[in-house]
Amino acid sequence: TRTRVAIIGAGPAGLLLAHLLHLEGIDSVLVERQSASYVQARIRAGILEASTVDLLKQAGVGTRLAAESMEHRGIYLQWPGERHHLDFVKLAGRSVSVYGQTEVTKDLMRAREEAGGQAFYEASEVELHDVGTDRPSVTFVDSDGRPQRLEAEVIAGCDGFHGPSRGAIPDAVRDTWEREYPFAWLGVLAEVAPSTDELIYAWHPDGFAMHSMRSPRVSRFYLQVRPDEDIAEWSDDRVWTALTTRLEAGEPGWRLETGRITEKSVLPMRSFVTTPMRHGRLFLAGDAAHIVPPTGAKGLNLAVADVALLARALTAWLSGGSTELAESYSDTALRRVWRCTHFSWWMTTMLHRHGDDFDAQLQLSQLRRTVTAEAAATELAENYAGLPIGYQ
Numbered sequence: 443t444r445t446r447v448a449i450i451g452a453g454p455a456g457l458l459l460a461h462l463l464h465l466e467g468i469d470s471v472l473v474e475r476q477s478a479s480y481v482q483a484r485i486r487a488g489i490l491e492a493s494t495v496d497l498l499k500q501a502g503v504g505t506r507l508a509a510e511s512m513e514h515r516g517i518y519l520q521w522p523g524e525r526h527h528l529d530f531v532k533l534a535g536r537s538v539s540v541y542g543q544t545e546v547t548k549d550l551m552r553a554r555e556e557a558g559g560q561a562f563y564e565a566s567e568v569e570l571h572d573v574g575t576d577r578p579s580v581t582f583v584d585s586d587g588r589p590q591r592l593e594a595e596v597i598a599g600c601d602g603f604h605g606p607s608r609g610a611i612p613d614a615v616r617d618t619w620e621r622e623y624p625f626a627w628l629g630v631l632a633e634v635a636p637s638t639d640e641l642i643y644a645w646h647p648d649g650f651a652m653h654s655m656r657s658p659r660v661s662r663f664y665l666q667v668r669p670d671e672d673i674a675e676w677s678d679d680r681v682w683t684a685l686t687t688r689l690e691a692g693e694p695g696w697r698l699e700t701g702r703i704t705e706k707s708v709l710p711m712r713s714f715v716t717t718p719m720r721h722g723r724l725f726l727a728g729d730a731a732h733i734v735p736p737t738g739a740k741g742l743n744l745a746v747a748d749v750a751l752l753a754r755a756l757t758a759w760l761s762g763g764s765t766e767l768a769e770s771y772s773d774t775a776l777r778r779v780w781r782c783t784h785f786s787w788w789m790t791t792m793l794h795r796h797g798d799d800f801d802a803q804l805q806l807s808q809l810r811r812t813v814t815a816e817a818a819a820t821e822l823a824e825n826y827a828g829l830p831i832g833y834q
């Protein structure tokens with residue numbers, strides 16, 4: 443098979459790239475390891491920056507988003523005895539929206555079907571070839587067990603942290619930066635109305651906790667746990683007890699409602715950046731090139747920002763013959779990547795228990811400053827609500 447752009451991975455990055463290229467009349471083929479229903483059901487991110495929302499709406503995939511998402515003006519930050527609201531709209535002129543990654547994925551898959559675009563799900567043995575030449579290709583075995591070869595002008599590696607694309611850039615030209623954190627998150631989805639109007643990020647001596655949500659009837663929670671935590675040791679009762687202790691500490695009299703837990707998983711936490719994001723005719727976007735710890739809700743938004751940039755660069759190249767944006771793609775994308783990497787590291791470091799009591803006092807001092815000094819609050823608000831798509 444021949445196509446203009448071979449896209450590896452049908453997560454948010456790959457699906458959005460396929461859609462944006464389609465709007466520009468550029469043909470692509472998606473190759474995904476999992477089934478479509480598996481990808482749709484994977485519970486991950488839940489917060490969209492204003493510029494992510496705008497982009498999805500402008501691209502014609504924002505109808506259900508406009509109807510069903512919940513717009514939030516800001517977040518609560520708390521520690522024992524104190525809960526404070528940060529109003530991003532006042533501080534930074536932008537809001538954020540609650541809309542699950544599962545829903546973004548469904549909307550993008552539907553757009554792909556309506557456009558009649560080609561996609562191979564349940565592909566195995568996916569390999570990239572000749573990315574440093576003018577004739578790159580991807581080989582794989584399709585869901586019927588038939589070997590396939592996809593020839594393309596360009597390959598987009600949107601295959602997440604564990605996909606093969608990053609490894610197709612030779613070690614000699616590749617650099618990586620990495621930080622492992624000495625804790626993880628236990629994520630919980632529950633059938634219970636949120637006990638809060640906006641997200642609560644909680645510092646607590648027992649460890650970080652967060653109250654998020656997916657809809658007026660579904661809440662999402664996270665608890666700081668050990669990186670090697672055995673999920674079998676976390677009964678539903680133990681989860682609710684820990685969440686209640688950590689979340690109720692912020693405001694006397696406030697109560698956490700509990701309900702039926704429908705999903706529970708442990709998420710590792712790391713920061714990871716690889717450069718360059720382009721080699722020859724291979725371009726990386728999203729988690730294939732970088733991972734941020736989830737505190738600050740940047741992962742999905744960063745993938746969308748990469749893709750917005752990449753779609754423009756590929757359109758200019760493949761439709762207009764201009765390679766300038768393709769040449770600058772990696773450098774431009776990495777400026778935002780490092781800003782979000784710093785912000786996510788900073789939020790993570792400020793809110794999780796680690797180190798000793800001296801570290802705890804520094805964290806509490808930083809939290810106090812963030813809610814009392816407008817300059818500090820504005821810095822958090824601008825980063826959380828998101829930099830403009832064209833941020834350089």
Ligand code: FAD
Binds near residue numbers: 451453473488709
């Ligand atoms: P992905 O969504 O990972 O998509 C990559 C796709 O490539 C996948 O569908 C995968 O199946 C496919 N693939 C992998 N290998 C191959 C192969 N060999 N061949 C073909 N296809 C392949 N961010 C937040 O902001 N908040 C959160 O709460 C949050 N929670 C998360 C929880 C988990 C468990 C994980 C892993 C991530 C979480 N993130 C969160 C991050 C966010 O979900 C990601 O940043 C986002 O999914 C990035 O999109 P992507 O398309 O780049 O990568």
Ligand code: DHB
Binds near residue numbers: 487641
């Ligand atoms: C969610 C995840 C995050 O990492 C975050 O900072 C806020 C919300 C969520 O899954 O809802």
